[in-house]
Amino acid sequence: MTTSTAVIDRLRARIGKDGPPAEATVEAGHLKRFVEAIGDPNPRWAKEAPPTFLVALAPASVHLEEAEEYGKGWLNGGNRFEYFEPVKVGDRITATGRVADVYEKTGSSGSLLFIIFETDYINQEGRKVASLRGTAIRR
Amino acid sequence: MTLKVGDALPELVKHPTTRQLVRYAGAQGDFYEIHYDQAFAQSVGLPGVILHGLLKAGFLGQLVTDWLGDRGTLTSFEVSYRGIDQPGRPYSCRGRVTKVEGDQVELEVWGEDSTGNRTTVGTATLEMKG
Numbered sequence A: 001m002t003t004s005t006a007v008i009d010r011l012r013a014r015i016g017k018d019g020p021p022a023e024a025t026v027e028a029g030h031l032k033r034f035v036e037a038i039g040d041p042n043p044r045w046a047k048e049a050p051p052t053f054l055v056a057l058a059p060a061s062v063h064l065e066e067a068e069e070y071g072k073g074w075l076n077g078g079n080r081f082e083y084f085e086p087v088k089v090g091d092r093i094t095a096t097g098r099v100a101d102v103y104e105k106t107g108s109s110g111s112l113l114f115i116i117f118e119t120d121y122i123n124q125e126g127r128k129v130a131s132l133r134g135t136a137i138r139r
Numbered sequence B: 001m002t003l004k005v006g007d008a009l010p011e012l013v014k015h016p017t018t019r020q021l022v023r024y025a026g027a028q029g030d031f032y033e034i035h036y037d038q039a040f041a042q043s044v045g046l047p048g049v050i051l052h053g054l055l056k057a058g059f060l061g062q063l064v065t066d067w068l069g070d071r072g073t074l075t076s077f078e079v080s081y082r083g084i085d086q087p088g089r090p091y092s093c094r095g096r097v098t099k100v101e102g103d104q105v106e107l108e109v110w111g112e113d114s115t116g117n118r119t120t121v122g123t124a125t126l127e128m129k130g
Helices: A002-012 A028-038 A065-069 B018-028 B038-043 B053-068
Strands: A022-025 A074-083 A092-107 A110-122 A128-138 B012-014 B072-081 B091-101 B104-112 B118-128
Touching: A002 A065, A002 A092, A002 A110, A028 B018, A028 B053, A065 A128, A074 B053, B012 B053, B018 B053, B053 B072, B053 B091, B053 B104, B053 B118
Parallel strands: none
Antiparallel strands: A022 A092, A074 A128, A074 B072, A092 A110, A110 A128, B012 B091, B072 B118, B091 B104, B104 B118
8 A cells, every 4th residue: 555655645746736738729620530430410510619529639637657556547437527618610729737636445346546637728818618627547 | 499307308329339439539639548459458457448438428418419409508518437338339328407497407418338227427507598
């Protein structure tokens, strides 16, 4: 347990600190590939981003290398999106992510490490268009 | 059309394949091997490659936006992944209205595997046009 405690302490030290911002432009071709991969033929997505597209524009959760010392694999526990404005083709989005919380849970199948991420998405006019909260799990 | 609590969304059935997982991995930029490399997936204790949680969220997003159309706006969308899903098996997306307060509407949505097990559960909040 000494090792996992050390990993958790190092991850906890990152809570609340913004990671480097990632910038990307919403491109029609990327939207098309994204909705084709989901199999969503709605013509609306030629110009506008569907509900989960922002995760393709910037990483939804940073797979922190140091967390990989814990357990053997990653699982996605959940995602929560909040939407403030539509995201359209041509928008220049800046995503800034941070670790919001880190905790360990021990259940019947062993221990799990939960890492809660938050990402804010800001458009070219400086307005927050969406935010995302994600739970990444090491098992 | 007036919405009321209990109204069901039309079911959306998906038939994910490993090919679709590879396409989705490329489109999202998530190249974690559990989604396309059988040997890797098994090495971390999975029965084989599994669907991306966010692909299942994408399916549920489609369920909601297909039904909603231009009648309103999605204001939040939350999904929890409770179980794994493998390609080659149908995945059914369903939902129902759980709350109507003026123009504020809440939905419960979920994805079921072929045995009826709810492997993804979630909620969506909507602001309807007046």
